[in-house]
Amino acid sequence: MNTSLLRDLVPAVIGVLVRRGADFAAAEDAVQDALVEAVRTWPDASSPGGPGEGAPVRDPKGWLITVAWRKYLDAVRADTARRRREERVDAEPAPGPAEAVDDSLRLYFLCAHPSLTPASAVALTLRAVGGLTTRQIARAYLVPEATMAQRISRAKRTVSTVRFDRPGDLATVRRVLYLVFNEGYSGEVDLEAEAIRLTRRLAAGTDDEEVAGLLALMLLHHARRPARTAPGGRLVPLAEQDRGLWDTRMIAEGVGVLQAALARDRLGEFQAQAAVAALHADARSAEETDWVQIVEWYDELVRLTDSPVVRLNRAVAVGEADGPRAGLAALDGLDPGLPRYAAVSAYLHERDGDPETAARLYVRAARTAPTVPERDHLTRQAARLNTASRD
Structure with a gap:
């Protein structure tokens, strides 16, 4: 059973059901039921057989669409309160190759809808786009499963009336994925790795420098993760980290993605943040860090965002580049809170x-x-x- 493949197919299958007339909540429920059926009937990767009859699954996406649509129709027919709606449902399409339309991007937009709170948008993205179970998401956030189920249900109700044919806000999607990444790791789900996986898919479906910058930023930060904590969970500051533990392949990939984005000369916040991370990754020791260039990138970030948090981080860089007195002076005017x-x-x-x-x-x-x-x-x-x- 290729669970990674199943999770990758989730947003596209949900999108097909929504285009056929299902509301988002019903479509998501039907796809989850289809996934359960797939786990029950699909063979292991080493098995020559297929679902039920020993035949191979030639078109996994088409299979999931067919089963999910049947699950949706069954749910509609079973609910007498939706009898009027059943009359508007088209006849079940014959099984066959899946449509070539990719609805994944629109589903990203829907799950990051401005009407949702950031926490709800993150949870819904992990569920509908990431294909994680409610239990996995709850464990990652260290909250009871029932609490997370209520949060996701409210989010699905909120977006159930949103039209699915309008362009979404890519900046909001980027921000939601950044929030997922910043949740880090807890329990059985590595949210840093999950955010990278989802951002890779978003980058593959868009031509956006800031999505590439976000992916580069995630890769460069994630590459340092093995050195960020000592045995027992003790935090290790960047200057004290064993740089031999950093993932050099991931750093090289992040730098390559960043360079390709910067070459297009449309600088954005995530590209500038990734440039700072790349300068840290490039230094063989803390003493060799190019703090002067880091200050220059923070100046760009201040110009782009005028964020107090960016100004705070810039003060640290100024303190390293020009001395602690200069760093303290850079704190002037910032809120001590x-x-x-x-x-x-x-x-x-x-x-x-x-x-x-x-x-x-x-x-x-x-x-x-x-x-x-x-x-x-x-x-x-x-x-x-x-x-x-x-x-």
């Missing part, structure tokens, strides 16, 4: 020779750290400075 502001300020004060202020700021940063590993790392930093001051 920004996430990680206290941690950045603590780092720059320590480099500027003020361990007492740095220790106090590390403690403050630990109180608002978004993750347990980050909180523990900041607490250790504060303890290290306090211990040194007493010696």
